[in-house]
Amino acid sequence: MKRNKINERLVEILLRVSASASVLAIIIITFFIFYKGIPLLAKVGIIDFLFNLNWNPTKGSFGIGAMVIGSLAVTLSSLIWSVPLGIMTAILMAEIAPPKFSGILSRLVELLAGIPSVVYGFFGLIVIVPMIRNYLGGVGLSVLAGAIVLGIMILPTIINISRDAINAVPEEYKVNSLALGATHYQSISRVILPAARSGIITAIVLGLGRAIGETMAVLMVTGNSAVIPDSLLSPVRTMTSNIVLEMGYAAGDHQAALFATGTVLFVFIVILNLAVSISMKAGTEDGN
């Protein structure tokens, strides 16, 4: 009896210590990024930093506009194809395919999620980039290559979360809809998907977050020139790539500018996470 009590107490302390350690780590990292980045942001001005297209850090011009556009271009063009594909796959797995087939598909998706990003990048570089160069023109290292590789990488996030959201819709909705004379497809599109809406939005936003933060694979296939892309076939540089490419030799204000880029990314991800919690909350409210 008494030993049980002591054990319980020990477990509790252990849990508390680990929780505090992770919270502390997050706080320190956050603080550090802001501490290093904010002074330069203040000096250059946030608007100028974000929208100025001239990135020439060794000569004192710190505009990441081209990289902001680069990140958005690569991320949005990856979402454009992977979101519809991912949601349709989730519908297939949750509603249409026989359980056995869904199980196999589920394994494959897990596998996809477990591949390190450098492998995706390598695949992109060896397979996709030459294909773009040979069939579509340009150097191959491009927005398009990034969009293809990134899209594949975020598919598992979109599929898994959407599928869980669809599975969580009460079976009664479907039964009631069918009993009213709806077909299976009508039931999916008019009751099940709307009921799973907030979960699907969460899936998309998390996919977006993952896409915008991804570095290695994008770095390997997008060519990295810090100019505004004028087509899907032009090379681009994203914010994350920018940090990796220059952190080795950056010093002083240049280094601070990279931290400021990190700050921008950080704030962006925080906003996305907030959007997720709001959409999840909205979902629990208009459900039952």
Next chain:
Amino acid sequence: MKIKLKSEEVKVFYKDFQALHGIDIDIYENRVTALIGPSGCGKSTFLRTINRLNELIQGTKTEGRIYLDQKDIYSAEIDVVALRKKVGMVFQKPSVFPMSIYENVAYGPKIHGIKNKAQLDSIVEKSLIAANLWQEVKERVHKPAAGLSGGQQQRLVIARVLAVEPEVILMDEPASALDPISTSKLEELIGELKKNYTIVIVTHNMQQAARVSDYTGFFLNGELIEYSKTKELFVNPRDKRTEDYITGRFG
């Protein structure tokens, strides 16, 4: 009196388990038919054979014939969607869709191709009036249906079924989750609906069966033991087992 529904030798199997052992019953048009019997005797199973909802459960097999207006609903040329449009169902637990009251009622008409806004408005209003819900919700038809009380939700579900203009309404213990006031409102509603619809209702409540129904069938272990006019069945049961059940000696 016209026979609306007729079942012959209906048997249902859940994998190896036989839930119904050959049900023969005639259900009359514009009458309320109650099905009673102890838990697990196959009442819901029988009800679901009438709108072919059993087919959704993996591993079920249905044998026998059910005629709706003399047409076998299990024959190959029957369109299940059209059948379910004609045979509506109200479940034990009201399950409103996570949308507005209006959208819930308009759901059926919309999937069956009605797009005209004025027409939908009038169907929604008519159905809610017929389900005795209009007075309570007319100010808030565009608010989420989840905000209604249990009894209101059950009437909303009935309005949703009425909006499809079925001919037969199946009700599976529709009052089991309702308080006495909602229950009596529902029973009143059933009395009104039978003017236009044929109703089959499963209930555990013997008084309710006696109050609302014209005919009653007693199920036991997957068989229809006795079927007759409600008065006769309750006052003068022919079978010993029926008598035991309605006098509360078992079940």
